[in-house]
Amino acid sequence: MVRSALALAALATTAVPGLDVVATRPPQATSSEYQTTGLLDAGGRSWVVRAPLTTAAGAALEGEVALLSQLVREVDEGRLPFDVARPVGFAELPEGGRAMVHRALVGRPLELEELTAGPGLSAALGRAIAAFHELDAAVIADAGLPVYDPDAYRKRRLAEVDEAARTGRVPAALLNRWEHALEDVKLWRFRPTPVHGDLAPEHVLVTDGRVSAMLGLTDAHVGDPAEDLAWLQASAPEESLDAIEEAYALARTESADETLMERALLVSELALARWLLHGVRTGEATVVEDATEMLHQLADEVTDAPEIGAREPAPGWAYEPDETDAAGQIDEPDEAVGDDPEADDPDAEQPDTEPDGDDAPVEPDSAGATEDLHLGTKLPDFLAEREDDSETR
Structure with missing residues (x-):
């Protein structure tokens, strides 16, 4: 059931007692599986509410919620150098399933044109993907997600x-x-490693030349790490690939996979x-x-x-x-990006106002996909001229 932005705002106030919504704001996105609306509260803080539109999407969202509870700990303990959504509340939907509400994450969606040769954002992206792959597989398994x-x-x-x-x-x-x-x-x-499963520019938020957050984790599983590099091999500027691959390899603690990019x-x-x-x-x-x-x-x-x-x-x-233990940690992880401990309380005093530019919180819609259908932006870049048509996916 597709709802108006105001109806989603009302759901958010039900999900988070004390939340005083004064306006809706971007993102305003509706896919075949999810509806997402940004909100602004009376204290100037940004929020996001996401509601599933199908039974399958609702189940996938519940799996993501279970995983996020695990990943938040990984972020706070410094094993992930980027933030993830931190659910604050839920609202039951009459047709079944729940809408999820969380604070908006800092950053803006990655633009592939920003990826260049040498150190910088390309290397930061390689390290961020490697950090996810370095997680203990139990993080995924304990959330009830697939292991292959x-x-x-x-x-x-x-x-x-x-x-x-x-x-x-x-x-x-x-x-x-x-x-x-x-x-x-x-x-x-x-x-097999923990895999995001649907990496795409809209699921990677960046700020100040680093990856600040990852979104869209409904397809996460333990499987082939090549899945998370395929979209870059297909679509990233060719001159950036060496930097991405080198940074990724250096950040992995186990012996490297010699056929990784071939599978990608x-x-x-x-x-x-x-x-x-x-x-x-x-x-x-x-x-x-x-x-x-x-x-x-x-x-x-x-x-x-x-x-x-x-x-x-x-x-x-x-x-x-x-070797039996695939889990590990990068030797020198970047500083973890986490929310203030009081962020879960909408009544807590938070004097910081909304940042501008690259630091503005953004939460693009995580369109989701069935377990066997990870489309995202994994189509080769020679098909870029069909971008407008592909938005129907």
Whole structure:
């Protein structure tokens, strides 16, 4: 049920006793699964209320809430160098599910054009992703979210390719390329890690050249870390990739994964197959036709490209499968970004006014996705001209 911004504001006052809302403000976003509205209270503080629009979205939001309770501790204890949403209250919805209210997070959505060569935001982003991957897998498992070993993950992706093949719309060259990669044993010797699962520019907030927060954790799980790097390999400026990958590798404490970026390439290509399947499952003919066109364009792009996994791994990257503890911490984590302990109390005195510019709190809508359909911005950048059409996803 889609509600007006004022109706969501009313829900927020129910969820957080004493919250005196004086205005609605950005973000004002509605996706197929969530509705999000920003609020301003009488004390000048910014809030965000997010309500699920489907039963599946409601269940996913509950999983995210359980995870956030774990992640807040990781932030406060310095194991994550960025903040996450801190739920303050909930309002039951008549149709089922709950709306969640939290203080707006500091920062603005990442713009890929900001990623450049060398140290700076590119390296900060690599370290931030690595910090999430360094978390103990129990953080995810204890929240009741999925845990996949390499073979289970590989079989899920292979089943996805098989389903896409049955549509008759995927070029044979792509099917052969993907199946060869999925059957290449050396690609799948990775250690499962906590994975965000839906990283995209709107889910990464930045300020002062660093990552200040991560959003949209409804698809978090333990699985292939390549998922969280695929969107960058596909869409980030090419000159920024070395800085991102180097910072990421240096921030990981375990022996590195020599085929990580090869799998990331595969994940970015498979996003097109998922887009096709989304259109088939929902009966959206325009999506099916668009995905079909993009798949044929991708087939042309990779005609002369080496097979996935054929390139030599970066020097020094070697996985040691006999290690049992994948969890670790970066040696020198950045200072954690956390809210004031009194932030949960809307009546507590908070003299700071809203920051301007890069420091303004922003909470883009976390559109969410089904467990098997992580679309986000994982489409290759050569499809950027279709950006307007892709907003319907």
